[in-house]
Every structure is written in structure tokens, then in C-alpha cells.
Amino acid sequence: MPRLQNGDVVIIVGAGSIGLCTAYHLAKQCSEQALHVTIKVLEVFGEPFAGASSTCTGCLHYGFPEPQSPPLLPLGKYSFDLWASEAGDDSFTMATGYRAQSSYGINLGSGQRLDVLPDWVKSEPNWDVDTNVLGARTATVNPIGLGRWLSERCRSMGVEIEVGTEVVDVRLSANNCVQAVTCVKDDETAITIHCTELLLACGAWTPDVFGKLFPSSSLKLQWTTDAGDWASWKNPCPTTESSTAYVSFANLVGDKLEFAGRNDGTIWACGRRNLTADLPAPGHRQDPDERMISDLVSYAQKWVNLNCDCLGSHDHDIQLVAQGRAFRPATKSGLPIFDEFPSVALTERSSSISRVKGSPSGVFICWGHGSYGLTLGMGSGRVMSQLMLGEEPDIDISEFSLEAYRAAALYR
Numbered sequence: 549m550p551r552l553q554n555g556d557v558v559i560i561v562g563a564g565s566i567g568l569c570t571a572y573h574l575a576k577q578c579s580e581q582a583l584h585v586t587i588k589v590l591e592v593f594g595e596p597f598a599g600a601s602s603t604c605t606g607c608l609h610y611g612f613p614e615p616q617s618p619p620l621l622p623l624g625k626y627s628f629d630l631w632a633s634e635a636g637d638d639s640f641t642m643a644t645g646y647r648a649q650s651s652y653g654i655n656l657g658s659g660q661r662l663d664v665l666p667d668w669v670k671s672e673p674n675w676d677v678d679t680n681v682l683g684a685r686t687a688t689v690n691p692i693g694l695g696r697w698l699s700e701r702c703r704s705m706g707v708e709i710e711v712g713t714e715v716v717d718v719r720l721s722a723n724n725c726v727q728a729v730t731c732v733k734d735d736e737t738a739i740t741i742h743c744t745e746l747l748l749a750c751g752a753w754t755p756d757v758f759g760k761l762f763p764s765s766s767l768k769l770q771w772t773t774d775a776g777d778w779a780s781w782k783n784p785c786p787t788t789e790s791s792t793a794y795v796s797f798a799n800l801v802g803d804k805l806e807f808a809g810r811n812d813g814t815i816w817a818c819g820r821r822n823l824t825a826d827l828p829a830p831g832h833r834q835d836p837d838e839r840m841i842s843d844l845v846s847y848a849q850k851w852v853n854l855n856c857d858c859l860g861s862h863d864h865d866i867q868l869v870a871q872g873r874a875f876r877p878a879t880k881s882g883l884p885i886f887d888e889f890p891s892v893a894l895t896e897r898s899s900s901i902s903r904v905k906g907s908p909s910g911v912f913i914c915w916g917h918g919s920y921g922l923t924l925g926m927g928s929g930r931v932m933s934q935l936m937l938g939e940e941p942d943i944d945i946s947e948f949s950l951e952a953y954r955a956a957a958l959y960r
Contacts, residue, residue: 554585562753568695569926670851720895
């Protein structure tokens with residue numbers, strides 16, 4: 549018998565990649581099992597996909613660096629295959645610009661494989677192109693289009709997505725099982741929503757939200773700052789199918805530098821990580837470093853093809869469209885957490901999570917994907933929906949449990 553029953557309500561906090569992918573799979577599975585469950589996604593920003601999910605390169609892959617590669621690889625392959633399966637639907641490809649085998653790394657060399665680069669890159673004769681920079685199987689999408697597609701699919705299956713809504717309190721039963729959450733809307737209206745399960749999937753803000761909702765818990769989730777300043781500009785060349793591509797210049801500049809062409813006529817870029825920025829309050833943004841944006845524009849002027857001979861008119865200077873700062877939900881280990889909080893851990897101190905593992909609370913967490921929230925999103929959402937239904941996950945996620953994090957002493 550599924551853990552969820554007819555008439556139950558599930559609250560998901562966060563409408564980014566993880567939150568919406570979980571809602572998507574949960575709605576699909578409930579429909580397949582003829583379960584009438586209400587799924588509500590609550591997002592503090594004014595639109596879905598407003599955080600790091602939309603401000604990334606849009607790479608789908610499973611080429612992870614050491615030491616994270618061994619534990620992440622099964623999840624990465626699983627998630628990549630789920631994304632690739634969705635790409636069989638023309639509506640997904642049209643919305644996202646999904647393009648397989650479109651990730652490239654630039655190295656100094658002798659001009660090998662320059663022909664595979666998109667036309668918006670101004671290549672140099674002493675470059676070599678690495679087509680396996682992110683592994684043997686890759687794809688690139690427009691994250692904004694992906695967010696719209698996910699939102700539309702979720703709503704078409706009855707998922708309710710409420711934006712401008714901050715969860716500020718939670719009500720527990722005498723046994724520490726979730727019963728309801730209190731939310732405040734943009735207009736300061738407070739509402740209480742009764743629920744059976746609660747998932748925290750609010751990106752970099754997840755530790756703060758957990759601490760606010762469960763202030764007496766002994767579990768203090770730790771995260772490490774991983775911010776990135778980004779900019780996007782108009783693609784000077786006409787947009788074609790091959791415009792969607794990821795290009796890394798890291799080996800040329802000695803630091804992170806990534807460009808990504810999108811199917812909406814823009815090119816997105818980010819540079820070196822910011823490891824000291826302060827996380828703003830939920831629903832608020834932070835301005836990027838002007839020097840970082842200036843550096844990105846300088847690199848664009850150098851390596852974006854402003855003087856190509858393609859057909860049609862195009863710009864001859866960088867035309868900025870948007871800029872900002874993204875905060876990635878990074879853990880100290882570089883691994884995410886997928887689990888249900890044991891009930892005793894929500895309000896009391898416990899020296900062992902495993903001792904109370906069998907006592908469910910209905911409060912779940914899916915957080916800490918770092919730079920891989922988009923590429924791991926579909927797999928993470930599928931696994932979380934299985935956990936929330938009381939099913940055995942398709943893959944082993946023991947490396948991502950709260951118990952594993954406790955054993956690694958990653959709680960303070």
C-alpha cells in the first residue's frame with residue numbers, strides 16, 4: 549500500500565529544478581496509481597525557476613570530478629537517461645532547445661576539431677576542441693525554457709504552484725509528524741495549509757528554512773558558499789539549432805569561464821566562483837560584482853564572433869540582456885542529501901540518527917546539489933517521489949542519506 553492515500557496533501561518548498569522535478573514525478577506516479585493527492589509547490593520568488601536553476605549553463609551530463617564522481621555517477625547516469633527520454637517529445641525539445649553532444653572544452657593546440665564549435669564562437673588557429681570535456685554523453689538546454697516546460701507539465705497534471713509565498717512556520721503532531729504549514733504571501737496575507745508530507749527543496753536557502761521551521765532541532769545543516777556572477781547578451785549571429793552549446797574556456801584562462809548559447813537568441817556566461825558572498829534573505833537577490841561582469845564582457849568581446857560572415861544582420865558589439873548572482877546549494881562534501889528526517893530529530897537532541905530511523909516525520913529534504921541541480925534534477929525528483937510514496941528507489945541513495953552525513957560529522 550502506498551504511503552500516501554487519497555485526499556492527502558504534499559507541500560514542496562521550492563520551485564527550482566529539484567522541487568518541480570519531484571512534483572512532476574510525484575504527480576505522474578499518483579496518476580498511474582489512481583491516487584488523488586494534492587501537490588502544492590510553494591516558491592518565495594515571484595516565478596518558478598527564479599534561482600540557480602535558471603542561471604546556469606544548462607549542461608546535462610554525468611562527468612563529475614573526483615572525489616564526488618564515484619557516488620554521483622549512478623545518479624548522474626540515471627538522471628541523464630530520464631532527461632534524454634523526455635527529449636523524445638518534440639514539445640520538450642522545442643521548449644528547451646535540447647541538443648545532444650554539444651559540450652566543448654577549449655585547449656591550446658593545433659586547430660583540431662574547430663569545425664564542431666557553434667558559429668557564435670570566434671575560434672583561434674592554435675586551439676584544439678575537446679568534445680569530451682564533460683564526458684562521453686552530454687546535452688545542452690536553455691534552463692529558462694526547461695523551467696517553463698516543467699511548470700506547464702506540472703500544472704497540466706494538477707500540481708498547484710504558488711509564487712510569492714514564504715513558509716514561515718510548521719505544525720507538528722504530538723509524535724512530531726507534520727500536520728500543517730503557515731505561509732505568508734507577498735501581500736502579507738497569512739494562510740495555513742494542512743499537509744501529510746513536506747519536502748524542503750529550496751536550494752541554497754534550505755538550511756536557513758529548516759532552522760527557522762525547526763529551531764530546537766539538533767540538526768544544523770551546514771553549507772558552504774558557492775556563488776557565481778553571470779551575464780547574458782544577445783547572440784550576434786542568427787539563432788539556429790546548433791546555437792545551443794556549452795563552451796568551457798577554463799584551460800585557456802586558468803579559472804572557471806563558461807559560455808552557453810541558448811535557443812532564445814542569447815549567450816549566457818559565468819566566471820570564477822565567489823566563496824565569500826553572503827546569502828540574501830529568501831526571495832531577495834544580490835547584485836553581481838561589477839568587475840566580474842566587466843571581465844565577462846571583455847572575454848565575450850574577444851571570443852564571441854562579432855564579425856562573422858553569416859547571413860542576415862547581427863550586432864557588432866556585446867549587447868547585455870541581463871546579469872546577476874546565483875547561489876548554488878553546496879554542501880561541504882559536495883554530495884546532496886535525499887532523506888526523511890526522523891521525527892525525534894525535529895525537536896529533540898539525538899546522538900544517533902539511525903536509532904530512530906524507523907520513526908517517520910513526513911518531513912523530507914532534497915538539497916545540496918551544488919552546480920549539478922539541473923543535470924541531477926530529473927533523477928533526484930524521481931527518487932524523491934519514490935521515497936515520499938514509501939517505495940524503494942530505483943537506485944541506491946545510501947551515500948546521500950542523513951545517516952551518511954552524520955557519520956561524516958557534517959553537522960555542527
